[in-house]
Amino acid sequence: MSFLENLFGGKGRAESVVLVDIGTSSVAGAYARYTGNELPVVLYTRRLPVEARGGEPVEKAMLRALKILGDTLIREGAPALARATGSGSADSILVSIDAPWQKTSVRTEHFEQKEPFTFTRDLVTEALENSGTKAPGKLIVDESIIGTILNGYETNDPYGKKVRRAAVVVLTSLIDERVARSIAEILRSAYHTHDIFPIAGGSLRFQAIQKAFPHERDALILDATGQIVSIALIRKGLFVAVVEAPPADTKKEWMRGIGDELAGLAKHYPLPRTIFLLAREEDAVSLRKALDTPDFAKLWLSDDPPKIVSVLASHVAPLVRQATAATPDLLLLMALYWKHRSSDVF
Numbered sequence: 001m002s003f004l005e006n007l008f009g010g011k012g013r014a015e016s017v018v019l020v021d022i023g024t025s026s027v028a029g030a031y032a033r034y035t036g037n038e039l040p041v042v043l044y045t046r047r048l049p050v051e052a053r054g055g056e057p058v059e060k061a062m063l064r065a066l067k068i069l070g071d072t073l074i075r076e077g078a079p080a081l082a083r084a085t086g087s088g089s090a091d092s093i094l095v096s097i098d099a100p101w102q103k104t105s106v107r108t109e110h111f112e113q114k115e116p117f118t119f120t121r122d123l124v125t126e127a128l129e130n131s132g133t134k135a136p137g138k139l140i141v142d143e144s145i146i147g148t149i150l151n152g153y154e155t156n157d158p159y160g161k162k163v164r165r166a167a168v169v170v171l172t173s174l175i176d177e178r179v180a181r182s183i184a185e186i187l188r189s190a191y192h193t194h195d196i197f198p199i200a201g202g203s204l205r206f207q208a209i210q211k212a213f214p215h216e217r218d219a220l221i222l223d224a225t226g227q228i229v230s231i232a233l234i235r236k237g238l239f240v241a242v243v244e245a246p247p248a249d250t251k252k253e254w255m256r257g258i259g260d261e262l263a264g265l266a267k268h269y270p271l272p273r274t275i276f277l278l279a280r281e282e283d284a285v286s287l288r289k290a291l292d293t294p295d296f297a298k299l300w301l302s303d304d305p306p307k308i309v310s311v312l313a314s315h316v317a318p319l320v321r322q323a324t325a326a327t328p329d330l331l332l333l334m335a336l337y338w339k340h341r342s343s344d345v346f
Contacts, residue, residue: 015091016081018073018191019334020066021201022183023098023226024058025050025280027065029073031081031090032320032335040335041321043084044077047329059101063182070190084323092195093187094338099228099244101176102200103138106146106232106242112165119150119163128170139180141198142173144207147238154237169238171207173200197341202230206239208333209276211340212316218272220306222258224279224287225330229254231261233269241265251290258291262299271300275308278330284310 014035021028028047032040048069052061082088109127111119128143147169148158158166175198187196202223209221221232229245243265245257262271279287288310297305316332 014085016085016087016089017338018077018090018093019331019338020069020093020095020187021047021098021331021334022062022066022096022101023050023201024062024100025226027062027069028329028331029069029077030329030331030335031073031077032338033081033085034339039319039321040339041084041323042332042335043323044073044080045324045326045329045331046072046077047331048072059179063186066183066186070186074190080324090191090193092197093191093193094334094341095183095187095196095198096201096204096334097175097180097183097198098201098226099230101179102202103135103174103244104200104202104206104230104242105172105174106169106239107172108167108169110165110167111163114164116162116164119158119161119166121159124168127168135174137177138174139177140172141175141180142171142200142203144171144173144203145169146171146207146210149238169240171203171239171242173198173203175200199337201225202232202242204337205278205330205333206230206232206242207340208316208337209278209311210234210237211336212311212319212333213276216274216276219274219276220262220272221276221278222291224277224283229258231258231265233265234272235269240269251286255290255293255296259296259299266299271306273300273304273306275306277308277310279310280330281312284312 017032019030019032026047026049030045031043033043034040048065050062050065052058078088145168148155149167150158150161150163184196205223206221217237219234223230227247231243232239233241243261245261248254248257277288288308291308300306313329313332316336320332320335
């Protein structure tokens with residue numbers, strides 16, 4: 001039994017997972033260890049900048065940085081994994097891909113019959129296959145069921161029950177097909193594995209935030225970790241809408257884009273009073289300051305401004321053990337997501 005299993009408990013199946021976060025400004029990687037029902041343990045992390053040369057496309061610069069990251073993970077991360085677990089081999093790779101190469105959408109599938117019927121997993125699978133989101137040049141890499149309602153009541157244990165009507169809320173990740181194949185090729189050359197699980201960064205972070213703050217049933221999740229700001233609306237614990245604000249060159253334009261999207265949501269739903277702000281930690285303070293203004297608060301049609309919570313790695317730390325001296329990173333959200341994952345292989 002390895003040092004980690006002795007330290008954190010060795011009951012249940014153990015697996016080692018490589019976590020890879022891909023954005024336009026940086027790429028990052030980590031090794032995480034999962035043992036039964038114990039908390040995930042992050043053993044090694046590394047983040048590298050994406051640096052374009054002479055006006056080259058950011059995609060080319062990102063793929064170059066990813067190749068360097070893969071080499072670094074093998075050279076430095078695998079030995080760290082081996083020292084802790086007895087083996088430097090990874091079982092799977094989770095890849096989070098951000099805009100402009102990803103898109104996240106949400107939809108609700110409804111089931112209704114005159115006579116009671118048994119709600120089954122096969123019924124849901126068939127419905128998703130027949131009605132899946134389609135977009136030219138995009139790959140559907142993940143469709144996560146993030147909510148189930150039977151006869152009007154939300155439930156976490158839906159299958160096998162007799163119902164007259166049901167609904168499932170589906171969060172879909174779409175990735176640029178060409179970029180996805182290039183990413184997969186680089187990772188396979190480094191790890192020689194086909195167990196690569198890609199997901200849109202927005203979808204992953206939205207789901208991880210719900211695990212980190214399970215008691216916040218009504219909230220907005222404002223994901224400003226990349227060029228495009230994604231905004232998810234959660235009502236009664238269920239995702240009801242996901243919108244995107246366009247890239248902006250100035251804070252004023254950034255605020256205008258977010259305000260326009262929130263105003264659009266407010267036409268259909270009351271806006272929750274809690275906002276989870278996701279941003280790189282070096283940007284979090286300035287972005288929160290930009291949001292914490294009277295003009296922004298006017299969208300709530302109230303004298304009581306919304307509560308803005310900057311989500312930091314420290315919020316996730318109680319749910320993920322970090323056995324490394326590196327500064328905590330939002331990669332911890334990836335480790336948390338994998339603990340509760342539901343994905344298809346690339």
